[in-house]
Amino acid sequence: MRSSIIISFCFANPFLTLAYDTPFAFKARPTIENRTIDDIYQAALAEGGVVTAWHGGDEKNQQDALKKAFEERFPGMTLNITVDVSKYHNGLIDEQLANGNLYVDSAILQTLHDYPRWKEAGALLHYAPLDFDKIHTSFRDIHAAYYGVNIFGWNIDFADFLDPNLRDRIVLTYPNDDDAVLYTFDLIMQQLGAGWFDDLLLQNPRWVRGSATPTSLIDQANNKGAAIFKDAPHPESTKLLHNFLISKEYLETTPRWTVRTDAPAHFPKIFDELYTNVNVFADWMADRERVERLRFWFEKQIGTPQGLSPLEDDL
Ligand SMILES: *[C@@H]1O[C@H](CO)[C@@H](O)[C@H](O)[C@H]1NC(C)=O
Ligand SMILES: *[C@@H]1O[C@H](CO)[C@@H](O)[C@H](O)[C@H]1NC(C)=O
Numbered sequence: 001m002r003s004s005i006i007i008s009f010c011f012a013n014p015f016l017t018l019a020y021d022t023p024f025a026f027k028a029r030p031t032i033e034n035r036t037i038d039d040i041y042q043a044a045l046a047e048g049g050v051v052t053a054w055h056g057g058d059e060k061n062q063q064d065a066l067k068k069a070f071e072e073r074f075p076g077m078t079l080n081i082t083v084d085v086s087k088y089h090n091g092l093i094d095e096q097l098a099n100g101n102l103y104v105d106s107a108i109l110q111t112l113h114d115y116p117r118w119k120e121a122g123a124l125l126h127y128a129p130l131d132f133d134k135i136h137t138s139f140r141d142i143h144a145a146y147y148g149v150n151i152f153g154w155n156i157d158f159a160d161f162l163d164p165n166l167r168d169r170i171v172l173t174y175p176n177d178d179d180a181v182l183y184t185f186d187l188i189m190q191q192l193g194a195g196w197f198d199d200l201l202l203q204n205p206r207w208v209r210g211s212a213t214p215t216s217l218i219d220q221a222n223n224k225g226a227a228i229f230k231d232a233p234h235p236e237s238t239k240l241l242h243n244f245l246i247s248k249e250y251l252e253t254t255p256r257w258t259v260r261t262d263a264p265a266h267f268p269k270i271f272d273e274l275y276t277n278v279n280v281f282a283d284w285m286a287d288r289e290r291v292e293r294l295r296f297w298f299e300k301q302i303g304t305p306q307g308l309s310p311l312e313d314d315l
Pocket of ligand 1: 031033
């Protein structure tokens with residue numbers, strides 16, 4: 001008996017605080033939206049017409065265009081959107097979930113590793129918006145708990161940063177403050193070696209917080225995820241937002257890469273880009289131990305991020 005007690009003790013994981021293992025409810029099958037977007041709109045209005053979304057980003061007004069587009073398309077609706085860096089949003093959402101006082105309906109974040117975790121905890125609504133099957137399979141969870149909604153890409157020649165004319169004129173985001181920037185530095189340096197970074201430091205760049213700030217932006221290809229919480233206070237309004245986010249009518253307003261396979265012809269499909277693989281980012285983000293070691297490598301070279309949150313600075 002004694003040995004079996006010891007064995008069960010060893011298997012108890014002190015970090016696993018779930019009361020039960022949600023996959024064994026065998027209830028992952030999503031609700032598939034079968035109403036028209038205008039029917040969802042009527043349901044959303046009847047519910048009160050507000051959706052609270054937390055969006056990753058580094059300037060408060062960064063999603064004003066989305067808010068405007070949504071509210072113009074659906075008069076009477078309010079998109080109550082708050083932008084902050086994803087790595088701050090997620091912890092506050094965890095706090096709400098843990099305390100049973102969730103007031104966020106929708107999370108649209110760069111921290112892609114949060115979504116599978118929230119799904120396992122049973123915190124996400126399994127809901128497929130209209131045209132869900134048009135999202136590329138690699139961008140969507142098979143149970144429609146989360147999916148990609150937008151893609152950012154780069155087209156910068158990184159050797160350009162070493163141009164002598166740019167000395168003292170480069171403004172860059174601390175790679176040890178933003179994982180998407182850290183990812184980009186990792187990609188560049190796996191190709192060009194650590195010497196590229198030494199040469200970059202000789203250019204005397206100015207390091208700032210927030211990737212919306214830099215004038216010489218190192219951009220990257222990655223995607224933001226999106227999920228609706230199971231206990232979202234405004235389910236119908238949130239469904240309306242998510243249907244809108246992946247709708248052709250919204251995505252076609254600006255030429256851009258999209259998570260949809262039926263991308264508008266005037267912009268190439270992301271998978272036709274030769275040097276980009278957006279999906280690598282999700283795996284990269286999930287390896288938190290590697291991310292942390294890399295972050296501290298950069299911190300050793302350039303110090304800890306200085307200054308206020310990018311949302312509070314005046315840059
Ligand atoms: C539409 O979906 C709802 C919820 O999943 C379901 O109850 C209903 O039967 C469906 N209606 C049709 C016409 O398929
Ligand atoms: C709008 O969002 C803020 C911040 O997330 C929240 O405190 C507030 O309660 C929301 N307002 C409504 C009307 O839901």
